[in-house]
Amino acid sequence: SSASTHLAIDLGASSGRVMAGFLENNQLKLAECHRFVNDPVFIQQSMQWNVHGLWSEIQNGLRKAANEYKNIRSAGVDTWGVDYALLDDQDLVAGPIRHYRDARTRGMMQRAWEIVPRDQIFQATGLQFMELNTLFQLVAARLNHERSLDVANGMLLMGDFFHWLLTGQRSVDVTNASTTQLLDPRTQQWSTDLIRRFNLPPAIFRDCIQPGTSLGPIQTSVAETTGLGNVEVIVPATHDTASAVIAVPAKNFAPEKPDWCYISSGTWSLMGCELSHPLVNERCSELNFTNEGGIHGSTRLLKNICGLWIFQQIRKSLDRRGAAESWDEMVARASEAAPFSLYLDPDDDAFVAPSDMVDAVIGYAARTGQHAPENNGVLYRSALEGLVFRYRDCLTMLESLVEHRIEVIHIVGGGSRNKLLCQMTADACDRPVVAGPVEATAAGNVVVQMLGCGEINNITEARQLISNSFGTEHYLPKNTETWSEAASRFASQ
Numbered sequence: 001s002s003a004s005t006h007l008a009i010d011l012g013a014s015s016g017r018v019m020a021g022f023l024e025n026n027q028l029k030l031a032e033c034h035r036f037v038n039d040p041v042f043i044q045q046s047m048q049w050n051v052h053g054l055w056s057e058i059q060n061g062l063r064k065a066a067n068e069y070k071n072i073r074s075a076g077v078d079t080w081g082v083d084y085a086l087l088d089d090q091d092l093v094a095g096p097i098r099h100y101r102d103a104r105t106r107g108m109m110q111r112a113w114e115i116v117p118r119d120q121i122f123q124a125t126g127l128q129f130m131e132l133n134t135l136f137q138l139v140a141a142r143l144n145h146e147r148s149l150d151v152a153n154g155m156l157l158m159g160d161f162f163h164w165l166l167t168g169q170r171s172v173d174v175t176n177a178s179t180t181q182l183l184d185p186r187t188q189q190w191s192t193d194l195i196r197r198f199n200l201p202p203a204i205f206r207d208c209i210q211p212g213t214s215l216g217p218i219q220t221s222v223a224e225t226t227g228l229g230n231v232e233v234i235v236p237a238t239h240d241t242a243s244a245v246i247a248v249p250a251k252n253f254a255p256e257k258p259d260w261c262y263i264s265s266g267t268w269s270l271m272g273c274e275l276s277h278p279l280v281n282e283r284c285s286e287l288n289f290t291n292e293g294g295i296h297g298s299t300r301l302l303k304n305i306c307g308l309w310i311f312q313q314i315r316k317s318l319d320r321r322g323a324a325e326s327w328d329e330m331v332a333r334a335s336e337a338a339p340f341s342l343y344l345d346p347d348d349d350a351f352v353a354p355s356d357m358v359d360a361v362i363g364y365a366a367r368t369g370q371h372a373p374e375n376n377g378v379l380y381r382s383a384l385e386g387l388v389f390r391y392r393d394c395l396t397m398l399e400s401l402v403e404h405r406i407e408v409i410h411i412v413g414g415g416s417r418n419k420l421l422c423q424m425t426a427d428a429c430d431r432p433v434v435a436g437p438v439e440a441t442a443a444g445n446v447v448v449q450m451l452g453c454g455e456i457n458n459i460t461e462a463r464q465l466i467s468n469s470f471g472t473e474h475y476l477p478k479n480t481e482t483w484s485e486a487a488s489r490f491a492s493q
């Protein structure tokens with residue numbers, strides 16, 4: 001095809017991928033060029049990003065893309081929120097680049113609240129409290145007297161970091177900056193007050209740019225090693241969740257009265273509404289919802305739910321025992337298993353970063369006075385049911401926050417392929433579920449590059465394109481009674 005090609009580099013926790021996106025017969029096509037692992041590495045006891053490995057895999061992916069497509073116009077990177085790299089004034093990386101599951105942030109929220117009270121942090125940022133937030137990572141660095149903070153003159157979130165490797169340019173995209181808990185969601189400016197009170201170096205916080213901004217061409221050395229030629233970097237919504245939300249095939253954009261919600265379903269489940277303005281009030285703080293930044297100044301009001309992390313890690317732990325099954329087999333076994341045999345709270349601390357997830361589930365069952373899962377089907381099913389209970393509660397909370405009935409739940413991301421999970425979500429929430437697209441994050445990444453190039457005129461057109469291009473599956477609620485009974489049974493446990 002003669003239409004230009006855009007490369008989405010999407011670094012998820014379950015894999016990294018380089019995807020080519022282009023228009024063909026008025027539809028958006030996504031083709032996978034390269035997929036690679038994205039596991040953290042331990043350096044001594046600290047859990048870090050494998051940036052060298054990733055950078056070389058990204059370049060492998062770009063090389064494959066350059067071989068296959070002759071008309072590549074732009075590229076852009078998205079990845080998970082909160083993690084960062086520090087750079088010094090010689091353009092060297094200062095200090096290790098840590099993974100948010102690293103143990104150094106344990107207990108850091110409480111330490112931080114002693115410095116600035118919880119409600120003041122919430123008022124300033126509108127963000128949910130999670131130990132993994134950049135704020136608590138930086139507080140840990142400060143309290144541990146990490147010297148990197150003293151030499152750094154720039155902080156890049158990880159999408160920005162790979163853009164810097166690609167172009168040599170430093171930039172900070174607002175969508176990922178909004179996950180740090182140091183940005184004011186109303187002004188999209190850094191909170192100088194929090195930065196001062198936490199004794200963080202003001203110089204590392206650079207002005208944010210909006211998704212769709214061009215950073216100029218890929219630097220010559222990278223263009224040469226990959227064979228890419230004249231390709232520019234157009235900053236997508238570098239926060240993967242922001243990219244995924246852009247690709248929700250919804251009927252409208254940031255409505256005043258939202259009647260749809262999304263679950264971006266991958267390693268995490270991010271469940272929420274897209275709003276035109278942040279909602280920073282007491283109720284939001286109580287329910288621990290977050291106001292993250294979306295495209296065109298929109299707000300993603302959402303909650304983090306542990307997600308398919310447990311399901312994924314069970315597979316990994318069985319793999320170590322030589323007994324892993326495919327996703328399809330796992331879903332089939334879970335479907336056959338007896339419902340409600342084991343209740344898991346997926347957000348329990350025990351599941352954050354255990355060395356072995358199957359052991360963690362067995363330990364959790366013992367601690368909560370339940371039987372250990374009698375077979376793999378029950379093991380898998382409990383990880384999914386636990387999630388669905390959280391979705392059910394989260395829907396009620398969302399409706400009370402936006403003061404409107406949610407009529408439909410969109411599930412996007414890898415989890416939208418899990419038919420059991422989609423059906424159980426419809427059943428437990430008593431709402432129709434629309435599942436797809438699977439590669440929402442890459443699709444959202446690509447359409448923002450197209451917006452940046454002027455190939456698409458606005459976000460409504462982008463959503464229309466996505467709706468016309470990717471099939472969705474529809475699930476209607478059944479068995480809602482069973483879920484209400486089970487929910488009250490577990491609530492009273």
Ligand code: ADP
Pocket residue numbers: 011012013014015265266267268308309311312327328331413414415417418419438
């Ligand atoms: P992330 O970007 O966080 O790495 P993805 O959106 O790629 O996550 O989703 C990965 C998850 O999707 C896997 O953990 C798995 O549970 C689910 N998944 C992928 N393929 C299938 C499938 N064929 N059937 C069921 N679930 C699947």
Ligand code: LRH
Pocket residue numbers: 079080081082100132179239240241266267268270304
């Ligand atoms: C999902 C995600 C989520 C963040 C978490 C760290 O991949 O970006 O939105 O909260 O990772």
